[in-house]
Amino acid sequence: MNSRTAFLLLLIFGFLITGLISLNGAVIALAIPLLVYLGIALWYSPTPPDLVAFRTLPLETVFPDTPVEVNIFLKNNGGDLPEVLIEDNVPEGLTVLDGETSRFLPLPAGEEIQLSYVVKGGRGDYRFTTLQVSYREGAGLFEGKIAVQASHRLMVRPRPRPLRSIPIRPPQTRGFAGPIPSRQGGVGVDFFLVREYQPGDPMRRINWKVTAREEQNLFTNLFEQQRVADVGIILDAREQSYGGSNDHLLFEYAVDAAASIADAFLRDGNRVGMLVYGAGIDTAFPGAGKIQHQRILQVLARAHLGSNYALESLSYLPTRFFPPHSQVVLISPLQPHDTEILITLRAHGYQVLVLSPDLIRFDAGQVAPNSPEELALRIALAERKFALQKLRRAGIQVLDWDVTLPLEQVVRQAIPLRPHLRRGMGMPV
């Protein structure tokens, strides 16, 4: 019973009671038009409609701020509906650019309607679920509401920035050829060692200078084999790492960086795994190729800042996720107690690379000179510098990233390309 029906019943009761108390039939007769109105509305009161809907999106996976057209088709398989209000539940975070998300119309039996609108949104995993359909008879006294399922998913993935090959040197590589020096002699580009000639060695590999010093033996140059490696990327999504905020803009930079780094390693043929560590643990198990690239971008699309008491410290990091002696890349603004855990990880034999977006500079903005804030900023920066220095001393590669600079520039400054790659790119050696 809605408020209009209650109001009408109140009036009818009012007339009846007044008429009965005053023993005046004329007053009771005034209730008759209202009773007729209510009776006809009751006669036409709608039954729950039999509606079927489905939704189509031309693209299921897009980059941020790409307009996507959502089409909904709704068919009435039941009886006539004089007044229907169809409202779509647009997931939070999507902006409607054009079209209509709701429509009010009569829906005769067997008729099909289409609802179209265009949305765009930032990075995220958006799930369209149901349409809310409100139906009522013409007087609006009797109405109902049902949810009609029309599910779909729209994934807005981060856009990887172009990043050239990142030189890494993990202790252990895999069997397939790739760009990473494997610490084993064989076919490669970089000189590795000289050993005695063995039958089958090509003549062009003979080191004639060393051979000339010996009377009987020949010596062959060996080059360092280049292989692919296992790379595990950890994206820190703990709220505490971003100043306790759950929608810090710096996290978007971190996500984009994770996508770019994963893209660069996958392009080189490496096996790459992704682990987002925050409110929970979201993973893409290590793999290679384009499908793995999609998996990683899906994990990054879902990534959001969160807080979990069980995951406050990196000490609960599931290191078994990464193969032993593999390359681990951590993308995190870093918390004070993280350094010890990273040093332990390094001691366990992992090659660790830390990309640390600078939260302090990002949040500080423009600080007035000679102000107390400037002093606080200097102390905070010194603390950060000290923590990063401590990591470097433990053999961890650290990239201190001021996000105003492009990631490519920061990576190139901290990890220069190997000479033959620089030559290949026409850069000074």
Added chain:
Amino acid sequence: MKAHHMLTATIILTTLFPVWGFVTQGMYTAAGINLALGFLWLVLKWKTIYWATPVLFLIVCMENALLPFFQISPFLALLSVVCGLASWDLHAFARRMSALKDPDLIARFERHHLMRLGLTLFGGLVLGAAGLTIHFRLGFFVAFLLGIAALLAFWYLIVQIAPAPQRPPRTTSFPRENQEEE
């Protein structure tokens, strides 16, 4: 929009019928108050204050229930109640239509709604007039039985109005064609 003009007309008529009754009985102050009330109703409607119409319809109904006690014709009260009911209905209808932009769809809704409302009000008016005109005596026992039947009918009405349990949403399969990676 036809419904808006009809709403204005019904508000005026709702007010004028009791005014006529008061004037015929020489109760000019009450007629003046009634006119002021009608004017207020029109102003509030013009200002699109949505709570005004139900409140003023309630006041009009209370006033019309009192008219027979002042020896004013109950037919005028009946006409005023019918017009008030039309105002209350058209007001809600106009409010629902305000969300629409398509003139063809509005015209379609209006045609259907006005036709049904007209028939309903005519039926109510005829039955109400019959109720005022036809008088007959009933024995106590018959009147008692009719009273019990009326109570049962009213109880049945309220049971019918009570909300029915909602059905769970229907599931549909996801269309997978036309979905490709960017």
